[in-house]
Amino acid sequence: MILISDSGSTKTLWALIQDGKQEKMIQTQGLNPYFTPPEMMQDIIHNELIHKILSDNITQIYFYGAGCSTDKNNNLIRNQLHHFFREAHIEVFHDILGAGRALFGRKQGIACILGTGCNSCFFDGKDVFPRIPSLGYLYGDEGAGSYLGKEFLGKYLKNELPEQIKTAFDNKYHYTLEDILNSLYNKPFPNRFLAAFSLFLKDHIEDQYIHDLIYFSFLEFIQTHIIKYDHYTSLPIGFIGSIAYQYQGILHEAAQSHSLVPEKILQTPLEGLVEYHASGQ
Secondary structure (H helix, E strand, O other), rough: EEEEEEEEEEEEEEEEOOEEEEEEEEEEEEOOOOOOOOHHHHHHHHHHHHHOOHHHHHOOOEEEOOOOOHHHHHHHHHHHHHHHHOOOOOEEEEHHHHHHHHHOOOOOOOEEOOOOOOEEEEEEOOOOOOOEEEEOOHHOOOOOHHHHHHHHHHHHHOOOHHHHHHHHHHHHOOHHHHHHHHHHOOOOOOOHHHOOOOHHHHHOOOOHHHHHHHHHHHHHHHHOOOOOOOOOOOEEEEEEHHHHHHOOHHHHHHHOOOOOOOOOEOOOOOOOOOHHHHHHO
């Protein structure tokens, strides 16, 4: 049996494959090596995954993850998985390679991720060639959930929101300035804290102010990432991730402002990755 995982900063989806077909899907917390210490990874795998599958039956694992862009991080993930799946052949890849394979198979295109964080690459059908590094929620993540949350919270704290949006936010969350700063600077996973506010934005998507905040965040992603690739106007472009999927109408608007039309917008890459690996690749 084959186990394929798509891991972001917030959640990991695990697909169990037998005879080329998906038998089961399991969701756990995210396993981003930049945010999740090794001991916490072991706890997540043990408490949220391992008791739901027959680990001895797993012969191959293909793990695609945010933060899996260096040998050190890939080895860290591989070692945690090997602790539980000692007989399995384990391969760890960056999530952007998973996006390219899921969106385009063996064809070329520009693959983009807009989830909790963001990333992009030119995919030639085999390998990925990122142009702009993914710098995380402090210096990057344009258009992603953490970026939307950071933009929104910044305007809230500076008292720049329309009154009706500010009132709705206060009624829902009851945060003090200390609560927010503590979550950003003292508690773990500040990127998840920021990205969680995308749910509030979704509830108020009909408000023009919220619409524009999302629209201009997507423009920032396009201008920072997509237009930096050669021949970007002639290559197919695809998006993967919860933010791209939830706000695909606004994403299309932003893309059209640059005469671009996304070929695919997928919530997760798993369906494409299942097809890719089931075909023997």
